[in-house]
Amino acid sequence: MFEEGQLYSTVSTDADGQVQVHLGEDHPGFTDPAYRARRGDIAAAALAHRPGQPVPTIDYTEQEHEIWRLVSAELAPKHERYAHSEFLAAKAVLDLPTDHVPQLHEVTERLLPLTGWSYTAAPGLVPLREFYADLGARTFNSTQYLRHPSQPLYTPEPDIIHEVIGHANQLASPRFAAIVEAAGRASERLETDEAMQFVADVFWFSIEFGVIAEGGVTKAYGAGILSSYGEMDEFGHMDIRPLDLGQMGTLNYDITAYQPILFRAEGLAHLEDVVGHFFATVDDDLAAGLRAQASAHV
Structure with missing residues:
Protein backbone atom coordinates (compact mmCIF):
# COMPACT_ATOMS: atom_id res chain seq x y z
CA MET A 1 0.00 0.00 0.00
CA PHE A 2 1.04 3.62 -0.27
CA GLU A 3 0.93 6.66 1.94
CA GLU A 4 -0.99 9.38 0.13
CA GLY A 5 1.53 12.02 1.13
CA GLN A 6 4.05 10.36 -1.15
CA LEU A 7 2.01 11.51 -4.12
CA TYR A 8 2.49 15.22 -3.55
CA SER A 9 5.31 17.59 -2.68
CA THR A 10 4.96 18.96 0.84
CA VAL A 11 3.56 22.50 1.14
CA SER A 12 4.45 24.69 4.11
CA THR A 13 3.96 28.30 5.19
CA ASP A 14 6.85 30.25 6.73
CA ALA A 15 6.54 32.54 9.74
CA ASP A 16 6.30 35.51 7.36
CA GLY A 17 3.43 33.88 5.45
CA GLN A 18 5.48 32.78 2.46
CA VAL A 19 4.21 29.51 0.97
CA GLN A 20 6.83 27.02 -0.15
CA VAL A 21 6.47 23.77 -2.07
CA HIS A 22 9.24 21.36 -1.09
CA LEU A 23 10.22 19.47 -4.23
CA GLY A 24 12.28 16.30 -3.98
CA GLU A 25 15.86 16.37 -5.22
CA ASP A 26 14.91 14.16 -8.16
CA HIS A 27 12.08 16.49 -9.23
CA PRO A 28 12.71 18.12 -12.64
CA GLY A 29 12.05 21.55 -11.10
CA PHE A 30 14.21 21.15 -8.00
CA THR A 31 17.03 23.41 -9.26
CA ASP A 32 14.73 25.89 -11.02
CA PRO A 33 14.01 28.83 -8.66
CA ALA A 34 11.44 30.37 -11.02
CA TYR A 35 9.46 27.13 -11.15
CA ARG A 36 9.65 26.70 -7.39
CA ALA A 37 8.38 30.24 -6.87
CA ARG A 38 5.57 29.64 -9.33
CA ARG A 39 4.54 26.50 -7.50
CA GLY A 40 4.53 28.44 -4.24
CA ASP A 41 2.27 31.15 -5.69
CA ILE A 42 -0.23 28.63 -7.05
CA ALA A 43 -0.27 26.68 -3.77
CA ALA A 44 -0.82 29.93 -1.85
CA ALA A 45 -3.93 30.68 -3.91
CA ALA A 46 -5.38 27.26 -3.03
CA LEU A 47 -4.48 27.64 0.67
CA ALA A 48 -6.24 30.99 0.80
CA HIS A 49 -9.42 29.56 -0.71
CA ARG A 50 -12.38 29.09 1.61
CA PRO A 51 -15.54 27.00 1.09
CA GLY A 52 -18.23 29.01 -0.65
CA GLN A 53 -15.75 31.32 -2.35
CA PRO A 54 -15.10 31.16 -6.10
CA VAL A 55 -12.34 28.69 -6.97
CA PRO A 56 -9.07 30.63 -7.46
CA SER A 72 -3.33 17.17 -25.00
CA ALA A 73 -2.13 16.56 -28.57
CA GLU A 74 0.16 13.69 -27.57
CA LEU A 75 -2.40 11.93 -25.37
CA ALA A 76 -5.29 12.13 -27.87
CA PRO A 77 -4.17 9.38 -30.30
CA LYS A 78 -3.13 7.16 -27.38
CA LEU A 112 -21.87 19.77 -13.60
CA PRO A 113 -24.66 19.36 -16.19
CA LEU A 114 -23.36 15.90 -17.12
CA THR A 115 -22.92 14.16 -13.77
CA GLY A 116 -23.34 16.78 -11.03
CA TRP A 117 -19.62 16.94 -10.20
CA SER A 118 -17.59 20.07 -9.45
CA TYR A 119 -13.92 20.88 -8.96
CA THR A 120 -12.23 22.75 -6.15
CA ALA A 121 -8.62 23.82 -5.66
CA ALA A 122 -6.05 21.97 -3.56
CA PRO A 123 -2.43 23.02 -2.90
CA GLY A 124 -1.32 19.40 -3.07
CA LEU A 125 -2.02 16.75 -0.47
CA VAL A 126 -5.56 16.63 0.91
CA PRO A 127 -6.03 14.49 4.06
CA LEU A 128 -7.44 11.10 3.12
CA ARG A 129 -10.79 11.37 4.87
CA GLU A 130 -11.33 14.94 3.68
CA PHE A 131 -10.56 13.96 0.10
CA TYR A 132 -12.99 11.04 0.19
CA ALA A 133 -15.70 12.99 2.01
CA ASP A 134 -15.58 15.52 -0.81
CA LEU A 135 -15.81 12.73 -3.39
CA GLY A 136 -18.96 11.60 -1.60
CA ALA A 137 -20.35 15.10 -2.17
CA ARG A 138 -19.31 14.95 -5.86
CA THR A 139 -16.45 17.39 -5.40
CA PHE A 140 -12.97 16.66 -6.72
CA ASN A 141 -9.97 18.32 -5.08
CA SER A 142 -7.57 19.29 -7.87
CA THR A 143 -4.12 20.78 -8.03
CA GLN A 144 -3.68 23.74 -10.39
CA TYR A 145 0.04 23.65 -11.19
CA LEU A 146 1.66 22.15 -14.26
CA ARG A 147 4.66 19.86 -14.56
CA HIS A 148 8.12 21.27 -15.26
CA PRO A 149 8.59 22.37 -18.90
CA SER A 150 11.82 20.39 -19.29
CA GLN A 151 9.80 17.14 -19.20
CA PRO A 152 6.28 17.95 -20.47
CA LEU A 153 5.34 14.29 -20.93
CA TYR A 154 6.38 13.31 -17.39
CA THR A 155 5.41 14.33 -13.90
CA PRO A 156 6.50 12.77 -10.58
CA GLU A 157 3.30 13.98 -8.90
CA PRO A 158 -0.32 14.65 -9.89
CA ASP A 159 -0.66 17.99 -11.69
CA ILE A 160 -3.68 19.60 -13.34
CA ILE A 161 -3.13 17.46 -16.43
CA HIS A 162 -3.62 14.31 -14.38
CA GLU A 163 -6.46 15.78 -12.32
CA VAL A 164 -8.42 17.09 -15.31
CA ILE A 165 -7.49 15.09 -18.41
CA GLY A 166 -7.43 11.91 -16.35
CA HIS A 167 -10.18 12.39 -13.79
CA ALA A 178 -21.20 6.77 -9.63
CA ILE A 179 -18.37 4.40 -8.63
CA VAL A 180 -16.18 7.31 -7.52
CA GLU A 181 -19.03 8.83 -5.52
CA ALA A 182 -19.67 5.47 -3.83
CA ALA A 183 -16.00 5.34 -2.81
CA GLY A 184 -16.36 8.76 -1.27
CA ARG A 185 -19.54 7.88 0.59
CA ALA A 186 -17.84 4.82 2.03
CA SER A 187 -15.69 7.13 4.14
CA GLU A 188 -18.82 8.15 6.07
CA ARG A 189 -19.27 4.55 7.29
CA LEU A 190 -15.66 3.69 8.06
CA GLU A 191 -14.33 4.27 11.55
CA THR A 192 -10.88 2.68 11.41
CA ASP A 193 -7.91 4.10 9.55
CA GLU A 194 -7.12 0.59 8.32
CA ALA A 195 -10.48 0.30 6.59
CA MET A 196 -10.11 3.76 5.09
CA GLN A 197 -6.70 2.86 3.72
CA PHE A 198 -8.08 -0.40 2.32
CA VAL A 199 -10.70 1.56 0.36
CA ALA A 200 -8.05 4.00 -0.86
CA ASP A 201 -5.92 1.12 -2.13
CA VAL A 202 -8.83 -0.49 -3.97
CA PHE A 203 -9.47 2.96 -5.45
CA TRP A 204 -5.83 3.06 -6.59
CA PHE A 205 -6.14 -0.23 -8.48
CA GLY A 210 -7.90 0.14 -13.58
CA VAL A 211 -8.15 -1.80 -16.83
CA ILE A 212 -11.11 -3.47 -18.42
CA ALA A 213 -11.76 -6.03 -21.13
CA GLU A 214 -13.52 -4.79 -24.25
CA GLY A 215 -13.86 -6.70 -27.48
CA GLY A 216 -11.20 -9.19 -26.46
CA VAL A 217 -8.68 -6.41 -25.77
CA THR A 218 -7.54 -4.94 -22.45
CA LYS A 219 -8.42 -1.24 -22.34
CA ALA A 220 -7.69 1.38 -19.69
CA TYR A 221 -10.15 3.47 -17.73
CA GLY A 222 -7.91 4.49 -14.80
CA ALA A 223 -6.99 8.17 -14.65
CA GLY A 224 -3.40 7.38 -13.71
CA ILE A 225 -2.92 5.41 -16.92
CA LEU A 226 -4.88 7.69 -19.23
CA SER A 227 -3.07 10.86 -18.15
CA SER A 228 0.37 9.27 -18.59
CA TYR A 229 2.02 9.28 -22.01
CA GLY A 230 4.43 6.50 -21.07
CA GLU A 231 2.13 4.34 -18.97
CA MET A 232 -0.33 3.86 -21.84
CA ASP A 233 2.34 2.13 -23.91
CA GLU A 234 3.33 -0.13 -21.03
CA PHE A 235 0.18 -1.26 -19.23
CA GLY A 236 -0.69 -4.00 -21.72
CA HIS A 237 2.58 -5.79 -20.93
CA MET A 238 2.06 -5.88 -17.18
CA ASP A 239 0.87 -8.70 -14.91
CA ILE A 240 -2.87 -8.32 -15.44
CA ARG A 241 -4.96 -10.20 -12.89
CA PRO A 242 -8.70 -10.74 -12.37
CA LEU A 243 -10.45 -8.38 -9.97
CA ASP A 244 -9.58 -9.41 -6.43
CA LEU A 245 -10.61 -6.96 -3.73
CA GLY A 246 -8.37 -8.55 -1.10
CA GLN A 247 -5.28 -8.21 -3.27
CA MET A 248 -6.28 -4.73 -4.45
CA GLY A 249 -6.62 -3.55 -0.88
CA THR A 250 -3.37 -5.00 0.44
CA LEU A 251 -0.84 -5.24 -2.39
CA ALA A 269 -21.01 -4.15 -15.62
CA HIS A 270 -18.48 -6.45 -13.95
CA LEU A 271 -16.60 -3.42 -12.61
CA GLU A 272 -19.84 -2.02 -11.21
CA ASP A 273 -20.87 -5.36 -9.69
CA VAL A 274 -17.52 -5.94 -7.95
CA VAL A 275 -15.78 -2.61 -7.27
CA GLY A 276 -18.89 -0.41 -7.33
CA HIS A 277 -20.77 -2.76 -5.01
CA PHE A 278 -17.77 -2.96 -2.69
CA PHE A 279 -17.56 0.83 -2.36
CA ALA A 280 -21.33 1.04 -1.83
CA THR A 281 -21.42 -1.55 0.96
CA VAL A 282 -18.00 -1.68 2.62
CA ASP A 283 -17.78 -1.22 6.38
CA ASP A 284 -15.02 -1.82 8.89
CA ASP A 285 -15.84 -5.51 9.29
CA LEU A 286 -15.89 -6.22 5.54
CA ALA A 287 -12.59 -4.42 4.99
CA ALA A 288 -10.98 -6.29 7.91
CA GLY A 289 -12.30 -9.61 6.62
CA LEU A 290 -10.96 -9.04 3.12
CA ARG A 291 -7.64 -7.98 4.53
CA ALA A 292 -7.44 -11.13 6.66
CA GLN A 293 -8.33 -13.38 3.71
CA ALA A 294 -5.65 -11.74 1.55
CA SER A 295 -3.05 -12.16 4.31
CA ALA A 296 -3.93 -15.82 4.72
CA HIS A 297 -3.24 -16.47 1.05
CA VAL A 298 0.17 -14.76 0.96
Whole structure:
Protein backbone atom coordinates (compact mmCIF):
# COMPACT_ATOMS: atom_id res chain seq x y z
CA MET A 1 0.00 0.00 0.00
CA PHE A 2 1.04 3.62 -0.27
CA GLU A 3 0.93 6.66 1.94
CA GLU A 4 -0.99 9.38 0.13
CA GLY A 5 1.53 12.02 1.13
CA GLN A 6 4.05 10.36 -1.15
CA LEU A 7 2.01 11.51 -4.12
CA TYR A 8 2.49 15.22 -3.55
CA SER A 9 5.31 17.59 -2.68
CA THR A 10 4.96 18.96 0.84
CA VAL A 11 3.56 22.50 1.14
CA SER A 12 4.45 24.69 4.11
CA THR A 13 3.96 28.30 5.19
CA ASP A 14 6.85 30.25 6.73
CA ALA A 15 6.54 32.54 9.74
CA ASP A 16 6.30 35.51 7.36
CA GLY A 17 3.43 33.88 5.45
CA GLN A 18 5.48 32.78 2.46
CA VAL A 19 4.21 29.51 0.97
CA GLN A 20 6.83 27.02 -0.15
CA VAL A 21 6.47 23.77 -2.07
CA HIS A 22 9.24 21.36 -1.09
CA LEU A 23 10.22 19.47 -4.23
CA GLY A 24 12.28 16.30 -3.98
CA GLU A 25 15.86 16.37 -5.22
CA ASP A 26 14.91 14.16 -8.16
CA HIS A 27 12.08 16.49 -9.23
CA PRO A 28 12.71 18.12 -12.64
CA GLY A 29 12.05 21.55 -11.10
CA PHE A 30 14.21 21.15 -8.00
CA THR A 31 17.03 23.41 -9.26
CA ASP A 32 14.73 25.89 -11.02
CA PRO A 33 14.01 28.83 -8.66
CA ALA A 34 11.44 30.37 -11.02
CA TYR A 35 9.46 27.13 -11.15
CA ARG A 36 9.65 26.70 -7.39
CA ALA A 37 8.38 30.24 -6.87
CA ARG A 38 5.57 29.64 -9.33
CA ARG A 39 4.54 26.50 -7.50
CA GLY A 40 4.53 28.44 -4.24
CA ASP A 41 2.27 31.15 -5.69
CA ILE A 42 -0.23 28.63 -7.05
CA ALA A 43 -0.27 26.68 -3.77
CA ALA A 44 -0.82 29.93 -1.85
CA ALA A 45 -3.93 30.68 -3.91
CA ALA A 46 -5.38 27.26 -3.03
CA LEU A 47 -4.48 27.64 0.67
CA ALA A 48 -6.24 30.99 0.80
CA HIS A 49 -9.42 29.56 -0.71
CA ARG A 50 -12.38 29.09 1.61
CA PRO A 51 -15.54 27.00 1.09
CA GLY A 52 -18.23 29.01 -0.65
CA GLN A 53 -15.75 31.32 -2.35
CA PRO A 54 -15.10 31.16 -6.10
CA VAL A 55 -12.34 28.69 -6.97
CA PRO A 56 -9.07 30.63 -7.46
CA THR A 57 -8.35 31.73 -11.01
CA ILE A 58 -4.74 31.18 -12.08
CA ASP A 59 -3.22 33.50 -14.67
CA TYR A 60 -1.43 30.81 -16.63
CA THR A 61 1.62 31.74 -18.66
CA GLU A 62 2.05 31.05 -22.36
CA GLN A 63 4.62 28.39 -21.46
CA GLU A 64 2.08 26.65 -19.24
CA HIS A 65 -0.56 26.81 -21.98
CA GLU A 66 1.97 25.31 -24.39
CA ILE A 67 2.57 22.37 -22.04
CA TRP A 68 -1.19 21.76 -21.93
CA ARG A 69 -1.45 21.97 -25.73
CA LEU A 70 1.46 19.59 -26.25
CA VAL A 71 0.28 16.99 -23.75
CA SER A 72 -3.33 17.17 -25.00
CA ALA A 73 -2.13 16.56 -28.57
CA GLU A 74 0.16 13.69 -27.57
CA LEU A 75 -2.40 11.93 -25.37
CA ALA A 76 -5.29 12.13 -27.87
CA PRO A 77 -4.17 9.38 -30.30
CA LYS A 78 -3.13 7.16 -27.38
CA HIS A 79 -6.62 7.55 -25.88
CA GLU A 80 -8.14 6.42 -29.17
CA ARG A 81 -5.95 3.32 -29.09
CA TYR A 82 -5.90 2.40 -25.42
CA ALA A 83 -8.93 3.91 -23.62
CA HIS A 84 -12.19 2.10 -22.95
CA SER A 85 -15.12 3.31 -25.05
CA GLU A 86 -16.96 4.64 -21.98
CA PHE A 87 -14.03 6.96 -21.24
CA LEU A 88 -13.83 8.04 -24.89
CA ALA A 89 -17.55 8.82 -25.03
CA ALA A 90 -17.34 10.84 -21.80
CA LYS A 91 -14.28 12.69 -23.08
CA ALA A 92 -16.11 13.63 -26.28
CA VAL A 93 -19.10 14.98 -24.37
CA LEU A 94 -17.00 16.92 -21.85
CA ASP A 95 -14.98 18.43 -24.70
CA LEU A 96 -12.21 19.99 -22.62
CA PRO A 97 -10.22 22.78 -24.30
CA THR A 98 -6.97 21.65 -25.86
CA ASP A 99 -5.58 25.11 -26.66
CA HIS A 100 -5.29 26.43 -23.10
CA VAL A 101 -5.17 25.27 -19.49
CA PRO A 102 -8.77 25.36 -18.29
CA GLN A 103 -9.62 27.09 -15.06
CA LEU A 104 -11.23 24.77 -12.54
CA HIS A 105 -14.47 26.73 -12.79
CA GLU A 106 -14.47 25.95 -16.53
CA VAL A 107 -14.15 22.25 -15.75
CA THR A 108 -17.05 22.48 -13.29
CA GLU A 109 -19.22 24.34 -15.80
CA ARG A 110 -18.75 21.52 -18.30
CA LEU A 111 -19.00 18.66 -15.82
CA LEU A 112 -21.87 19.77 -13.60
CA PRO A 113 -24.66 19.36 -16.19
CA LEU A 114 -23.36 15.90 -17.12
CA THR A 115 -22.92 14.16 -13.77
CA GLY A 116 -23.34 16.78 -11.03
CA TRP A 117 -19.62 16.94 -10.20
CA SER A 118 -17.59 20.07 -9.45
CA TYR A 119 -13.92 20.88 -8.96
CA THR A 120 -12.23 22.75 -6.15
CA ALA A 121 -8.62 23.82 -5.66
CA ALA A 122 -6.05 21.97 -3.56
CA PRO A 123 -2.43 23.02 -2.90
CA GLY A 124 -1.32 19.40 -3.07
CA LEU A 125 -2.02 16.75 -0.47
CA VAL A 126 -5.56 16.63 0.91
CA PRO A 127 -6.03 14.49 4.06
CA LEU A 128 -7.44 11.10 3.12
CA ARG A 129 -10.79 11.37 4.87
CA GLU A 130 -11.33 14.94 3.68
CA PHE A 131 -10.56 13.96 0.10
CA TYR A 132 -12.99 11.04 0.19
CA ALA A 133 -15.70 12.99 2.01
CA ASP A 134 -15.58 15.52 -0.81
CA LEU A 135 -15.81 12.73 -3.39
CA GLY A 136 -18.96 11.60 -1.60
CA ALA A 137 -20.35 15.10 -2.17
CA ARG A 138 -19.31 14.95 -5.86
CA THR A 139 -16.45 17.39 -5.40
CA PHE A 140 -12.97 16.66 -6.72
CA ASN A 141 -9.97 18.32 -5.08
CA SER A 142 -7.57 19.29 -7.87
CA THR A 143 -4.12 20.78 -8.03
CA GLN A 144 -3.68 23.74 -10.39
CA TYR A 145 0.04 23.65 -11.19
CA LEU A 146 1.66 22.15 -14.26
CA ARG A 147 4.66 19.86 -14.56
CA HIS A 148 8.12 21.27 -15.26
CA PRO A 149 8.59 22.37 -18.90
CA SER A 150 11.82 20.39 -19.29
CA GLN A 151 9.80 17.14 -19.20
CA PRO A 152 6.28 17.95 -20.47
CA LEU A 153 5.34 14.29 -20.93
CA TYR A 154 6.38 13.31 -17.39
CA THR A 155 5.41 14.33 -13.90
CA PRO A 156 6.50 12.77 -10.58
CA GLU A 157 3.30 13.98 -8.90
CA PRO A 158 -0.32 14.65 -9.89
CA ASP A 159 -0.66 17.99 -11.69
CA ILE A 160 -3.68 19.60 -13.34
CA ILE A 161 -3.13 17.46 -16.43
CA HIS A 162 -3.62 14.31 -14.38
CA GLU A 163 -6.46 15.78 -12.32
CA VAL A 164 -8.42 17.09 -15.31
CA ILE A 165 -7.49 15.09 -18.41
CA GLY A 166 -7.43 11.91 -16.35
CA HIS A 167 -10.18 12.39 -13.79
CA ALA A 168 -12.58 14.96 -15.27
CA ASN A 169 -12.98 12.93 -18.46
CA GLN A 170 -13.64 9.88 -16.29
CA LEU A 171 -16.13 11.79 -14.13
CA ALA A 172 -18.05 12.89 -17.23
CA SER A 173 -19.28 9.28 -17.45
CA PRO A 174 -22.31 8.75 -15.19
CA ARG A 175 -21.23 5.13 -14.64
CA PHE A 176 -17.64 5.87 -13.64
CA ALA A 177 -18.78 8.91 -11.63
CA ALA A 178 -21.20 6.77 -9.63
CA ILE A 179 -18.37 4.40 -8.63
CA VAL A 180 -16.18 7.31 -7.52
CA GLU A 181 -19.03 8.83 -5.52
CA ALA A 182 -19.67 5.47 -3.83
CA ALA A 183 -16.00 5.34 -2.81
CA GLY A 184 -16.36 8.76 -1.27
CA ARG A 185 -19.54 7.88 0.59
CA ALA A 186 -17.84 4.82 2.03
CA SER A 187 -15.69 7.13 4.14
CA GLU A 188 -18.82 8.15 6.07
CA ARG A 189 -19.27 4.55 7.29
CA LEU A 190 -15.66 3.69 8.06
CA GLU A 191 -14.33 4.27 11.55
CA THR A 192 -10.88 2.68 11.41
CA ASP A 193 -7.91 4.10 9.55
CA GLU A 194 -7.12 0.59 8.32
CA ALA A 195 -10.48 0.30 6.59
CA MET A 196 -10.11 3.76 5.09
CA GLN A 197 -6.70 2.86 3.72
CA PHE A 198 -8.08 -0.40 2.32
CA VAL A 199 -10.70 1.56 0.36
CA ALA A 200 -8.05 4.00 -0.86
CA ASP A 201 -5.92 1.12 -2.13
CA VAL A 202 -8.83 -0.49 -3.97
CA PHE A 203 -9.47 2.96 -5.45
CA TRP A 204 -5.83 3.06 -6.59
CA PHE A 205 -6.14 -0.23 -8.48
CA SER A 206 -9.48 0.73 -10.03
CA ILE A 207 -10.18 4.43 -10.49
CA GLU A 208 -6.50 5.34 -10.79
CA PHE A 209 -4.99 2.28 -12.48
CA GLY A 210 -7.90 0.14 -13.58
CA VAL A 211 -8.15 -1.80 -16.83
CA ILE A 212 -11.11 -3.47 -18.42
CA ALA A 213 -11.76 -6.03 -21.13
CA GLU A 214 -13.52 -4.79 -24.25
CA GLY A 215 -13.86 -6.70 -27.48
CA GLY A 216 -11.20 -9.19 -26.46
CA VAL A 217 -8.68 -6.41 -25.77
CA THR A 218 -7.54 -4.94 -22.45
CA LYS A 219 -8.42 -1.24 -22.34
CA ALA A 220 -7.69 1.38 -19.69
CA TYR A 221 -10.15 3.47 -17.73
CA GLY A 222 -7.91 4.49 -14.80
CA ALA A 223 -6.99 8.17 -14.65
CA GLY A 224 -3.40 7.38 -13.71
CA ILE A 225 -2.92 5.41 -16.92
CA LEU A 226 -4.88 7.69 -19.23
CA SER A 227 -3.07 10.86 -18.15
CA SER A 228 0.37 9.27 -18.59
CA TYR A 229 2.02 9.28 -22.01
CA GLY A 230 4.43 6.50 -21.07
CA GLU A 231 2.13 4.34 -18.97
CA MET A 232 -0.33 3.86 -21.84
CA ASP A 233 2.34 2.13 -23.91
CA GLU A 234 3.33 -0.13 -21.03
CA PHE A 235 0.18 -1.26 -19.23
CA GLY A 236 -0.69 -4.00 -21.72
CA HIS A 237 2.58 -5.79 -20.93
CA MET A 238 2.06 -5.88 -17.18
CA ASP A 239 0.87 -8.70 -14.91
CA ILE A 240 -2.87 -8.32 -15.44
CA ARG A 241 -4.96 -10.20 -12.89
CA PRO A 242 -8.70 -10.74 -12.37
CA LEU A 243 -10.45 -8.38 -9.97
CA ASP A 244 -9.58 -9.41 -6.43
CA LEU A 245 -10.61 -6.96 -3.73
CA GLY A 246 -8.37 -8.55 -1.10
CA GLN A 247 -5.28 -8.21 -3.27
CA MET A 248 -6.28 -4.73 -4.45
CA GLY A 249 -6.62 -3.55 -0.88
CA THR A 250 -3.37 -5.00 0.44
CA LEU A 251 -0.84 -5.24 -2.39
CA ASN A 252 2.36 -3.25 -1.92
CA TYR A 253 3.27 -1.03 -4.86
CA ASP A 254 5.66 1.70 -5.90
CA ILE A 255 4.04 4.92 -7.10
CA THR A 256 7.30 6.14 -8.66
CA ALA A 257 7.35 3.42 -11.35
CA TYR A 258 4.96 2.04 -13.95
CA GLN A 259 2.50 -0.22 -12.18
CA PRO A 260 3.65 -3.84 -12.73
CA ILE A 261 0.41 -5.44 -11.49
CA LEU A 262 -3.03 -4.38 -12.70
CA PHE A 263 -6.53 -5.75 -12.10
CA ARG A 264 -8.95 -6.19 -15.00
CA ALA A 265 -12.70 -6.12 -14.97
CA GLU A 266 -14.30 -8.27 -17.67
CA GLY A 267 -16.65 -5.48 -18.63
CA LEU A 268 -18.13 -2.29 -17.25
CA ALA A 269 -21.01 -4.15 -15.62
CA HIS A 270 -18.48 -6.45 -13.95
CA LEU A 271 -16.60 -3.42 -12.61
CA GLU A 272 -19.84 -2.02 -11.21
CA ASP A 273 -20.87 -5.36 -9.69
CA VAL A 274 -17.52 -5.94 -7.95
CA VAL A 275 -15.78 -2.61 -7.27
CA GLY A 276 -18.89 -0.41 -7.33
CA HIS A 277 -20.77 -2.76 -5.01
CA PHE A 278 -17.77 -2.96 -2.69
CA PHE A 279 -17.56 0.83 -2.36
CA ALA A 280 -21.33 1.04 -1.83
CA THR A 281 -21.42 -1.55 0.96
CA VAL A 282 -18.00 -1.68 2.62
CA ASP A 283 -17.78 -1.22 6.38
CA ASP A 284 -15.02 -1.82 8.89
CA ASP A 285 -15.84 -5.51 9.29
CA LEU A 286 -15.89 -6.22 5.54
CA ALA A 287 -12.59 -4.42 4.99
CA ALA A 288 -10.98 -6.29 7.91
CA GLY A 289 -12.30 -9.61 6.62
CA LEU A 290 -10.96 -9.04 3.12
CA ARG A 291 -7.64 -7.98 4.53
CA ALA A 292 -7.44 -11.13 6.66
CA GLN A 293 -8.33 -13.38 3.71
CA ALA A 294 -5.65 -11.74 1.55
CA SER A 295 -3.05 -12.16 4.31
CA ALA A 296 -3.93 -15.82 4.72
CA HIS A 297 -3.24 -16.47 1.05
CA VAL A 298 0.17 -14.76 0.96
